[in-house]
Amino acid sequence: MQMLEEYRTKSYRQHLRPPVEENLIRDKTAIVGIGQTEYSRDSGRDELDLACEAIKKAVADAGLKMSDIDGLEALTLDRVSMPTLIGSLGIENLRFTSEVSFGGGGACALVMHAAAAVASGAADYVVCYRALNEASGHRYGRGDGYAEYLKAAPTLHYGYYFPYGFLTPLSWAAMYTKRWMHEYGIKLEDTGWYSVVLREYAQNNPEAIFYGKPLTIEEFHESPMISAPLRLFDCCVDTDGAAAVVVTTADRAKDMPHTPVYIAAAAQSSPIETEIQTSYNRPVVAGLPETWYVGQELYRQSGLGPADIDVAQLYDPFSYGAMIQLEELGFCGPGECVDFCQGGDRIRVDGELPLNTSGGLLSEAYIHGVNLITEAVRQLRGTAHNQVTDAETAIVTAGPGLPTSGLILRK
Amino acid sequence: MTERTLKDKTAIVGIATTDLARDSGRTEYSLACEAVKLAVEDAGLEMADVDGIVKDISDGIDPMYLQKAVGIDNAQYCSDSHWGTSAIMTGVTAIAAGICNAVVYYRCLNGGSGRRAGNDFRAAREMKDEGLDLIRYDFYSPFGLLTPDGLAAMTVRRYLHEHGIEAEEVGWIPAVASEYAARNPDAIFFDEPIGLDDYADSTMRVDPLRELDCAPGVDGGLAVVLTSAERAKGLRHTPAVVMGVAQGTSTEGELLSNFTRPDISALPEIRLMGDELFRVAGIDRSDVDVAQLDDRYAPYVAMQLEELGFCESGSGVAFCEKGERLRVDGELPVNTGGGFLGGGFTYGLNVIEGVRQIRGTSASQVDGAEISLVVSGAGGPADGMILRRA
Amino acid sequence: MTTQADSEAPVIPHPALWAVLYRSSTPFWEAVGRHELTLQRCSDCKTWRMPPRPMCPRCQSAESEWVPVSGRGTIHSWVTYPESPHPAFEAPYAVILVELDEGPRLVSNPVGIAPDELEIGMPVEVVFEDVSDDFALYKFQRAG
Amino acid sequence: MPLEYIPGIPILRPYVDPDNQPFWDAVDRHEFVLQRCSDCDVYFQPPRPMCPHCLSMDSLEWVPSSGRGEVYSFVVFAADRMAYPGMKIPYVVVLVEMEEGVRLTANIVDAEPDEVYIGMPVEVTYNSPMEGLTLYQFKKRAS
Missing domain, CATH: 2.40.50.840 (OB fold (Dihydrolipoamide Acetyltransferase, E2P))
Structure with missing residues (x-):
């Protein structure tokens, strides 16, 4: 319980972590390839098919052959069976495979685990991927998706939620959001700019689901309440699609086709008393201790601070999920994130902290956050649709309110 | 390759099992908590030292749950790896890469009383659990090829056929396992050794696999604690240093049902994994003092001996003849705790026995054992490790 | 107190009805329904793909044809x-x-x-x- | 508007195993108990087989709760998209901080959605949405 108590006072116990000198990931590993399928509301294909396409493109983007790949990282929620995927890709021998628990919270951990594998010599080139038919197939986020959770997640505590009609991640998150609004006096009428700016980004991104569909602040406030305090346009966009990245060592990355994107830091955190969005028995409900801890660890490893970050890709299953992270990661003070986003100027491409520049999970696509990693890579390569001038450092986070992970990437 | 290597960077410093039973009467949650507590105690560490959790995804209890009960403050490396004991390798990379201090691996299952391995496929199909390899089972289940035993039997018949082996000759493998199990109080399935007659009399489960070819389900929990080889030095027990750890997969590889690859009676994953494992460890086959092989199905032991290079292709069953080579004073003592055949099918038991041999605390101790080989995942994605006495 | 498992005994379908789940396999089973045995083959390198799959393990082509055997x-x-x-x-x-x-x-x-x-x-x-x-x-x- | 169920749609049952059986058995008897470590004097929710402070498996006990608490947060289910089809919308799920310190969720059975506020005093009550299923719930309480 010590960590949660220390979270109250924000006292980070860095002495408990392995010394930075021992960290073989920092600047010694890199993302060298990215790939994605079309993002759509109905792919007409199965997840295996989507995964194959995204991986093939990522491997080609890295200038590699499929036979160079010797590691594979998946999320446990991914419905593609790994042996079947290996058989389809035609990889003769994988020296390293690993799976990260569940979905969104593991997105950056995919890269972290891959980086640990290449840094320690367990593999040379590791592919991380996520493929899902969230829009047309099984939905994790909706009432009819509860069966997915029953099998995919620990079942014991759901007995305290399901009988009460309380069975979707967004409504679980609404509970802590409501408490957060209460504690910091946030007013509903002040919100909405986050969603509006992300939709602006999507207008320049032809791959985005909401390309060609702008949103005004008035339309936001007219959108229906889904699970108070969450409105429809606070929520992410169910998507069919897949995305993949290739991780290798910095040494190898130097000779590859694209500007290497180095992993300056990678961290994962699962504090005690954590559940998936329902961590209601922690001392502080109105906050994201795992995100705070990941941030502290990322800054410790990289030697950077919030002021050094040029562009942020923060996991946004719903608007507040990303905004509260701005507080936990030190981009603004506690309770100030709605102010930070007010009018949108600070989070636009020429602002203080350009945020989720592809449109994020709200307006580009919901590929469980792997599409945030690919966007960060594009920003550092200089090839983003909403390019931040001279972007050299990017922070990426994974799902808030559950065991989570994060990355700091740099050119 | 550069100096980047997993060799000698990490060590297993804690091991524990709960009581293993046919029916525990307890939840998997409770079994997991007890095993982790005992393993951390065995290591001489505090729970506060543990900052990584790795496990097999097929186990019921999520790390978040484990943390709630055993008090792991903040898990900063979590992996739910798949198959065998491959999750341990992810823990090794986390420590070797300098992102974790100590990692606990655990496994808990009520495989004896509850979910039995043989029912998993059926139950999973009815739940449409696509964690299993569905695309393949679609082509098997309509014809009644429904159980892991049946998938393995198909491979075993072809293996016996290609090498002209009589099925009865396989009996030496369970016979030796029963001898070891009878000496090991943790291994509950044999009170006394069996002979070849018992094997010949054993009922067919799925022809050509007999009851005595198949490791029984068991209830229990086990846990293993890893830390860096450096930190391991001051701890309670002789560390089992991880000289090498490796995984192996192959294209056209499935879980037991590898029917589409050219030679269905070979285990290329084991061969690829073994080659990598010995390369990383930098030792020869002849340096291995004791081996824990995957005996979920007895004939797979013979196949592993071949693929790992301890004997020629097709001679694995002959290698086991009369059991002399496999016994504790033999050429290659195998499954000295009784294996899964004697202890019940739960991956990780083989790792624990491998560590006991290094510590010198096995119920069937190999004299002066310095180097211990552990293999998991025969018939599917494979993994293995080589441990040495510090 | 009863549990979910007690109250809702699973309905056991004939295993044959489990067959078509992956879209890659659909053409195979549709042909079998017409009493034809066809297998998937890579359009580019002519490698058979059994069981069916969206990509050729030899040449990574996504193109395939269904060939009577x-x-x-x-x-x-x-x-x-x-x-x-x-x-x-x-x-x-x-x-x-x-x-x-x-x-x-x-x-x-x-x-x-x-x-x-x-x-x-x-x-x-x-x-x-x-x-x-x-x-x-x-x-x-x-x-x- | 009191909590209403839609006939014909079963309510999802809690998952019961030996670790939490005493809790649900008590609810069946209209009693409300919480798990506590008698050595550390700490309450837990959800229940667990071991105390994370002293790592004892024997010191855990089930003790009667006052049943009283305050609304700590709440969610109003106003749209079909997030709601369970077996319950009439709008319905409210409250997160209640009990006097013992632990927090639990349930429905509030006797309040309009716009009556509910953070800090509202509530106490445990029981209902039976369908045969063979008893649930703990919360109702308004004078402060």
Whole structure:
């Protein structure tokens, strides 16, 4: 319980972590390839098919052959069976495979685990991927998706939620959001700019689901309440699609086709008393201790601070999920994130902290956050649709309110 | 390759099992908590030292749950790896890469009383659990090829056929396992050794696999604690240093049902994994003092001996003849705790026995054992490790 | 207090109805429903893909064609179940692995061959059994 | 508007195993108990087989709760998209901080959605949405 108590006072116990000198990931590993399928509301294909396409493109983007790949990282929620995927890709021998628990919270951990594998010599080139038919197939986020959770997640505590009609991640998150609004006096009428700016980004991104569909602040406030305090346009966009990245060592990355994107830091955190969005028995409900801890660890490893970050890709299953992270990661003070986003100027491409520049999970696509990693890579390569001038450092986070992970990437 | 290597960077410093039973009467949650507590105690560490959790995804209890009960403050490396004991390798990379201090691996299952391995496929199909390899089972289940035993039997018949082996000759493998199990109080399935007659009399489960070819389900929990080889030095027990750890997969590889690859009676994953494992460890086959092989199905032991290079292709069953080579004073003592055949099918038991041999605390101790080989995942994605006495 | 498991006993479908789940496999089963045996082959490098899949493991091509096969082959291996693991199957019954003349292998059941007559290498040919109006299974009998 | 169920749609049952059986058995008897470590004097929710402070498996006990608490947060289910089809919308799920310190969720059975506020005093009550299923719930309480 010590960590949660220390979270109250924000006292980070860095002495408990392995010394930075021992960290073989920092600047010694890199993302060298990215790939994605079309993002759509109905792919007409199965997840295996989507995964194959995204991986093939990522491997080609890295200038590699499929036979160079010797590691594979998946999320446990991914419905593609790994042996079947290996058989389809035609990889003769994988020296390293690993799976990260569940979905969104593991997105950056995919890269972290891959980086640990290449840094320690367990593999040379590791592919991380996520493929899902969230829009047309099984939905994790909706009432009819509860069966997915029953099998995919620990079942014991759901007995305290399901009988009460309380069975979707967004409504679980609404509970802590409501408490957060209460504690910091946030007013509903002040919100909405986050969603509006992300939709602006999507207008320049032809791959985005909401390309060609702008949103005004008035339309936001007219959108229906889904699970108070969450409105429809606070929520992410169910998507069919897949995305993949290739991780290798910095040494190898130097000779590859694209500007290497180095992993300056990678961290994962699962504090005690954590559940998936329902961590209601922690001392502080109105906050994201795992995100705070990941941030502290990322800054410790990289030697950077919030002021050094040029562009942020923060996991946004719903608007507040990303905004509260701005507080936990030190981009603004506690309770100030709605102010930070007010009018949108600070989070636009020429602002203080350009945020989720592809449109994020709200307006580009919901590929469980792997599409945030690919966007960060594009920003550092200089090839983003909403390019931040001279972007050299990017922070990426994974799902808030559950065991989570994060990355700091740099050119 | 550069100096980047997993060799000698990490060590297993804690091991524990709960009581293993046919029916525990307890939840998997409770079994997991007890095993982790005992393993951390065995290591001489505090729970506060543990900052990584790795496990097999097929186990019921999520790390978040484990943390709630055993008090792991903040898990900063979590992996739910798949198959065998491959999750341990992810823990090794986390420590070797300098992102974790100590990692606990655990496994808990009520495989004896509850979910039995043989029912998993059926139950999973009815739940449409696509964690299993569905695309393949679609082509098997309509014809009644429904159980892991049946998938393995198909491979075993072809293996016996290609090498002209009589099925009865396989009996030496369970016979030796029963001898070891009878000496090991943790291994509950044999009170006394069996002979070849018992094997010949054993009922067919799925022809050509007999009851005595198949490791029984068991209830229990086990846990293993890893830390860096450096930190391991001051701890309670002789560390089992991880000289090498490796995984192996192959294209056209499935879980037991590898029917589409050219030679269905070979285990290329084991061969690829073994080659990598010995390369990383930098030792020869002849340096291995004791081996824990995957005996979920007895004939797979013979196949592993071949693929790992301890004997020629097709001679694995002959290698086991009369059991002399496999016994504790033999050429290659195998499954000295009784294996899964004697202890019940739960991956990780083989790792624990491998560590006991290094510590010198096995119920069937190999004299002066310095180097211990552990293999998991025969018939599917494979993994293995080589441990040495510090 | 009863649990979810107690109150809702699962309905057990015939395993044949589990067959079509992956879209990659759909053309295969549709052809079997028409009593035709076709296999997926890479359009580019002509490698067979059995079981079906969206990408060629040899050349990573996403293009494929469905090619009729002879339906003739030999028994590559077989097992028998003395006890049935599922109510849809009456024990004892046999499952065979057939290596088609074209190379790929199929799991199936023998028709008109007693378990004690089964032999590795026995020549067999495909027959079809209807399960429903549009769903059939492929099985194998002794080659004529 | 009191909590209403839609006939014909079963309510999802809690998952019961030996670790939490005493809790649900008590609810069946209309009693409300919480798990506590008698050595550390700490309450837990959800229940667990071991105390994370002293790692004892024997010191855990089930003790009667006052059943009183305050609303700590709440969610109003106003749209079909997130709601369970077996319950009439709008319905409210409250997160209640009990006097013992632990927090639990349930429905509030006797309040309009716009009546509910953070800090509202509530106490445990029981209902039976369908045969063979008893649930703990919360109702308004004078402060």
